[in-house]
Amino acid sequence: MGPASNDSGTDERVTVLTFDLEEQRYCVRAESVASVLSLTDDAPLADASDPWDAGTTAVAGERVRIVDLPRAFGSTLRTAARVDEPKLLVFDATDDDGRYYAWLVDDVDVTRTVRTAVLEPPTVRTTYVKGELELDGAAVVWLDERTIHES
Template sequence: MASATTPDDSDDPVTVLTFDLEDDRYCVRADAVASVFGVADDESMATADDPWNAGSVSVGRERVRVVDLPRAFASSARTTARVAEPKLLVFRVTDVDDAYYGWLVDDVDITRTIQPSDLEPTRMGGHMPHVKGHLEIDGEDVIWLDEQAIHG
């Protein structure tokens, strides 16, 4: 497993896809994402008992198991404000039941190319194993998520 300061085996440039959850910006390796869809009705996911397993949706002929990231990452002390039309990041990997993994997010931006050596450890340290670290992209602090850790 790669360390927080060097998430990849080399320092070759990596393309990441940036996205938003409330006021925070995140990214994930772009090559891990198969597609991005708009979600017209997220009510069943928004009310699921477990945001880490917020149900599934059909995309074409494929089933996508959804993680409701705005709720999963929100502290229990604050209410998560829902956006009108969230986006669903669908990843290239599937679970044991051949369902794709998907993350419900507030908004998706564009891809950016970054240097893995720019990644710094987060202040949270080992408390958030799904976070590789953070870096600055276009003047904004961006948290790099480890999709493999989130998918389990």
């Protein structure tokens, strides 16, 4: 599993999974996502004091730590009007307590294969973003799941 950036000057083909948060499109390496689930009741997450550790749930008998990305990346730390059925991106990585990570997102789209050579540096300096690219005429922010899970 090699890095998905072109820091070394290589041009790799990487499959990414696109998803939405509010009005922005994001992506992450598809190979790091174990499953995508619908979340019918996100009310317990609304009261979490820390969106980076908004609670846990059980998925297939495993404990999953939820990162509330709409609150963590949104314009405010409060829960804005949520979509009716947000999604959970469950990752194959675990924290120090053995819990898997999951990101709460508004909607999940499709996987796409992209070339790392088209990745532009982020417009805002942050460790969570690998870069930006264009898909179907729209800007997409590529998130680095490893740095987010270290938060």
